[in-house]
Amino acid sequence: MKKLLKIGLISTAVIALLASPLSAKKIKWRLAETWPSTLTPLASPPAKLATLIKKMSKGKFIIKVEGKEKHKAPLGILDMVKGGQYQMGHSGSYYWKGKDINTVWFTTVPFGMTPSEQYAWFYYGNGIKYMKEVYNKFGVYSYPGGNTGNQMGGWFRKEIKSVADLKGLKMRIPGLAGEVMAKLGVNVTNIPAGELYTSLDRGTIDALEWVGPGMDLKMGFYKVAKYYYTGWHEPASEMQFLVNKRAFNRLPKKYQVMLETAMKAVSMDMYIENFAASTNAWQKMKKEHPEIQVKTFPKPVMVALKKAADKIYAGYSAKNPKFKEIYQDYTNYLKKAREWSMMSQYYYLQTSKELESVK
Ligand code: CA
Numbered sequence: 641m642k643k644l645l646k647i648g649l650i651s652t653a654v655i656a657l658l659a660s661p662l663s664a665k666k667i668k669w670r671l672a673e674t675w676p677s678t679l680t681p682l683a684s685p686p687a688k689l690a691t692l693i694k695k696m697s698k699g700k701f702i703i704k705v706e707g708k709e710k711h712k713a714p715l716g717i718l719d720m721v722k723g724g725q726y727q728m729g730h731s732g733s734y735y736w737k738g739k740d741i742n743t744v745w746f747t748t749v750p751f752g753m754t755p756s757e758q759y760a761w762f763y764y765g766n767g768i769k770y771m772k773e774v775y776n777k778f779g780v781y782s783y784p785g786g787n788t789g790n791q792m793g794g795w796f797r798k799e800i801k802s803v804a805d806l807k808g809l810k811m812r813i814p815g816l817a818g819e820v821m822a823k824l825g826v827n828v829t830n831i832p833a834g835e836l837y838t839s840l841d842r843g844t845i846d847a848l849e850w851v852g853p854g855m856d857l858k859m860g861f862y863k864v865a866k867y868y869y870t871g872w873h874e875p876a877s878e879m880q881f882l883v884n885k886r887a888f889n890r891l892p893k894k895y896q897v898m899l900e901t902a903m904k905a906v907s908m909d910m911y912i913e914n915f916a917a918s919t920n921a922w923q924k925m926k927k928e929h930p931e932i933q934v935k936t937f938p939k940p941v942m943v944a945l946k947k948a949a950d951k952i953y954a955g956y957s958a959k960n961p962k963f964k965e966i967y968q969d970y971t972n973y974l975k976k977a978r979e980w981s982m983m984s985q986y987y988y989l990q991t992s993k994e995l996e997s998v999k
Contacts (some may be wrong), residue, residue, distance in 0.1 A: 671727070676709050701895050739778075747877055749970075750816055752877070757973075759787075786911060792852045807826075852871075868934050886905070889898075
């Protein structure tokens, strides 16, 4: 009798285990991304995340990735994740600037931090804490989703020799950087990625910024604009993963940990992937298109851009207390992180450059 009871108890336990959500229920999620699914490296983190999660969960947690060619709403990702049509999204936080200006802090800002400085602020400073606060009202969690590294300042059909050359120039440049350019008399427009080349070719715009050699080479901008300027406006553009809060909170704890760990891993991987892509693409550009002229804006132009950016930060700080709070925290962190960047990376790069000529 005792033995039978014992067997009975064991069987019940086994049945309970088999019926538990982890062993029996397959979880299927959908993720919508702003990019066409072929646009690597921006589209790489979601695809790699789906593969990793499937492997780690032994096929029990599946994330289906849908590119913009499927859902047709590249700038509707936040709304779709908030509404629950998709459990996850992959996009750029600064696209939601019209909903809340404070979302810009989690992509990049003009004259802001480099990727190492910004990752330090996110994970070991207050970055993630502020991101949680800002996104709370949307009913979503936001996480870092991969970095492009420091972006190039853009392709210009004519050389910019002075601040006066910017006046009346038509340029595609999004985010706070667009507001900075507008302050200097630039006519700023935002054009979808698919129409950029034609717009520049036909003279609808005189200049545009996109990302850097790795992504710009494929777009062919060098064919219609030969001046390629170094950057100031997007020093560390971080993409973002969005997760619907209700969906996340319903996940078994094990899968929550799995998802957060995998998101961090694929984000870091995109930063490395894009660095490698630009390293190779720049060598190809230099060799095959010697007509490309790499320029840095003259000092008076840089000074004017910096002053305009500072005015924009002051303007938003005066009317938005949360903006002021994050701006102060970000600026304080940047100041101390930059000292270390200078002592470590800058002086090393400078010394190495000087030593190149030593035989
Ligand atoms: Ca850009």
